[in-house]
Amino acid sequence: xxKAILLILLIFILSIGFVSASENTTEINALDNSKITDDSxxxxxxxxxxSDNPIMYVNSTKDVSGDGSSWENASKGISxxxxxxxxxxxxxxxxxxxxxxxxxIGLGKDTIITSFSFKQSYYFNTNHTVxxxxxxxxxxxQVCGILQGGMPVNVPYNVLVDExxxxxxNCTFIDSEFLARTYERSTxxxxxxxxxxxxxxxxxxxxxxxxxxxxxxxDFSKFNFNKCTFENITADAIVDSYxxxxxxxxxxxxxxxxxxxxxxxxxxxxxxxxxxxxCEIIDCSYDFDASEEVELVSPxxxxxxxxxELNETKLTITxxxxxxxxxxxxxxxxxxxxxxxVGIFNNGKVFGYFDTDSNGQIILKDLEGNYNFEFSYPxxxxxxxxxxxxxxxxxxxxxxTNQLNSSGSTQTVxxxxxxxxxxxxxxxxxxxxxxxxxxxxxxxSGKNPIKKVKVLLKVKGKTYKATTNSKGKATFKITKLTKKxxxxxTVKFAGNKNFKATTKKVKIVVKK
Numbered sequence: 001x002x003k004a005i006l007l008i009l010l011i012f013i014l015s016i017g018f019v020s021a022s023e024n025t026t027e028i029n030a031l032d033n034s035k036i037t038d039d040s041x042x043x044x045x046x047x048x049x050x051s052d053n054p055i056m057y058v059n060s061t062k063d064v065s066g067d068g069s070s071w072e073n074a075s076k077g078i079s080x081x082x083x084x085x086x087x088x089x090x091x092x093x094x095x096x097x098x099x100x101x102x103x104x105i106g107l108g109k110d111t112i113i114t115s116f117s118f119k120q121s122y123y124f125n126t127n128h129t130v131x132x133x134x135x136x137x138x139x140x141x142q143v144c145g146i147l148q149g150g151m152p153v154n155v156p157y158n159v160l161v162d163e164x165x166x167x168x169x170n171c172t173f174i175d176s177e178f179l180a181r182t183y184e185r186s187t188x189x190x191x192x193x194x195x196x197x198x199x200x201x202x203x204x205x206x207x208x209x210x211x212x213x214x215x216x217x218x219d220f221s222k223f224n225f226n227k228c229t230f231e232n233i234t235a236d237a238i239v240d241s242y243x244x245x246x247x248x249x250x251x252x253x254x255x256x257x258x259x260x261x262x263x264x265x266x267x268x269x270x271x272x273x274x275x276x277x278x279c280e281i282i283d284c285s286y287d288f289d290a291s292e293e294v295e296l297v298s299p300x301x302x303x304x305x306x307x308x309e310l311n312e313t314k315l316t317i318t319x320x321x322x323x324x325x326x327x328x329x330x331x332x333x334x335x336x337x338x339x340x341x342v343g344i345f346n347n348g349k350v351f352g353y354f355d356t357d358s359n360g361q362i363i364l365k366d367l368e369g370n371y372n373f374e375f376s377y378p379x380x381x382x383x384x385x386x387x388x389x390x391x392x393x394x395x396x397x398x399x400x401t402n403q404l405n406s407s408g409s410t411q412t413v414x415x416x417x418x419x420x421x422x423x424x425x426x427x428x429x430x431x432x433x434x435x436x437x438x439x440x441x442x443x444x445s446g447k448n449p450i451k452k453v454k455v456l457l458k459v460k461g462k463t464y465k466a467t468t469n470s471k472g473k474a475t476f477k478i479t480k481l482t483k484k485x486x487x488x489x490t491v492k493f494a495g496n497k498n499f500k501a502t503t504k505k506v507k508i509v510v511k512k
Contacts, residue, residue, distance in 0.1 A: 054084040058086060169201075198223075213240035230260065230261070259284065341377075419499050420446075435479065
């Protein structure tokens with residue numbers, strides 16, 4: 001019963017947004033410091049809090065620090081654990097800049113964050129996420145790696161996001177300035193090394209800012225805003241965006257506004273952009289005239305962009321004899337979609353990725369046995385919606401494999417027609433002190449390298465991705481092996497339309 005009461009109370013707190021922390025602390029203490037052990041607490045349509053994760057209570061105004069197990073025994077400071085849910089009472093807090101998955105839940109507008117600095121000297125994304133819910137951000141000043149004349153410069157960025165991903169829900173930012181990808185700014189043009197990092201904002205308010213740019217969106221950083229409000233902003237632009245890049249994992253940078261409100265903003269434009277394709281401002285409200293027209297001479301100002309209407313797509317699957325015909329069509333236009341890739345999976349495993357011909361078709365020929373196919377088209381963010389279909393077939397040798405007549409332009413796939421692949425991976429030793437441990441493998445078919453394919457490395461419960469180069473070599477950036485020991489890693493190539501899957505186990509040693 002106590003757990004149920006606590007669950008209802010916390011949902012009520014998080015749903016109304018700004019609530020007095022002192023009142024809620026009293027109410028929670030009255031529940032005999034019961035811990036949260038229900039399956040989940042929904043704080044947003046997108047953010048469940050898993051109950052099996054560590055939970056900590058922090059109150060910076062306490063005279064004596066506790067162990068953080070309850071509001072009554074709240075800690076004065078933040079002690080991090082990976083995947084932790086940390087509840088913050090009223091007071092001021094400095095958020096540690098460690099690379100961990102952490103969710104911070106404030107009790108309202110008087111939970112104030114004065115320091116939020118995730119600034120590192122690396123160019124990759126560690127694939128961690130920090131989430132902040134129901135908090136107020138206020139500014140401070142620090143040195144953040146920007147040089148002028150060889151000397152560091154103090155700038156008032158109180159929110160620095162780098163090297164991982166971030167989510168902000170129901171937060172208020174007062175006179176706060178953002179900077180992303182600090183080292184990309186001071187040492188640009190690192191395209192082959194830099195991963196995209198993403199900062200997402202849901203139902204947040206940005207207000208009372210005067211300066212050049214509220215948000216400095218440098219290369220390889222992505223900002224998403226949904227249902228946000230911007231008010232009392234005086235600046236050249238709300239966002240200074242250098243978007244227009246894609247990283248090795250296929251992630252795009254840029255800035256994207258949806259369903260947001262702009263009022264009392266004294267600005268030349270919402271976004272100062274260099275490439276229009278990396279900027280979207282759709283379904284927003286303004287108290288000024290906002291036009292879709294822009295002068296495409298870089299840099300240019302953007303206030304509104306056209307909403308892209310995506311056409312519906314359909315996959316039609318038919319069979320004749322021992323052949324399967326896949327046809328992809330544009331439902332709105334009533335015509336085939338040519339020269340796009342369709343993924344085909346059999347019993348959950350990759351069967352192959354094939355391009356449609358001028359008729360929007362792919363033909364699988366000479367099939368034998370049982371197949372539980374899934375056909376999947378991922379769509380095009382600028383033209384088509386995704387679609388998929390499942391279909392089961394059973395083919396026997398007695399069926400006529402010549403019943404299907406196809407034109408010479410149609411891509412036909414005879415199964416099986418895959419070459420054997422092989423991974424070469426050797427035992428390696430790293431020093432514990434090395435933060436990024438780079439490990440290279442080679443993927444070949446016979447003597448020929450297999451290039452531009454994705455490979456995976458799994459070690460100690462963590463999976464890393466890499467892509468082979470023209471020599472069939474792929475380098476993994478291992479970031480989670482921080483303790484001494486010998487670990488068994490598994491390197492895997494899932495296979496594709498040309499090559500069979502293969503796996504290789506290897507020892508990785510970490511020493512002092």
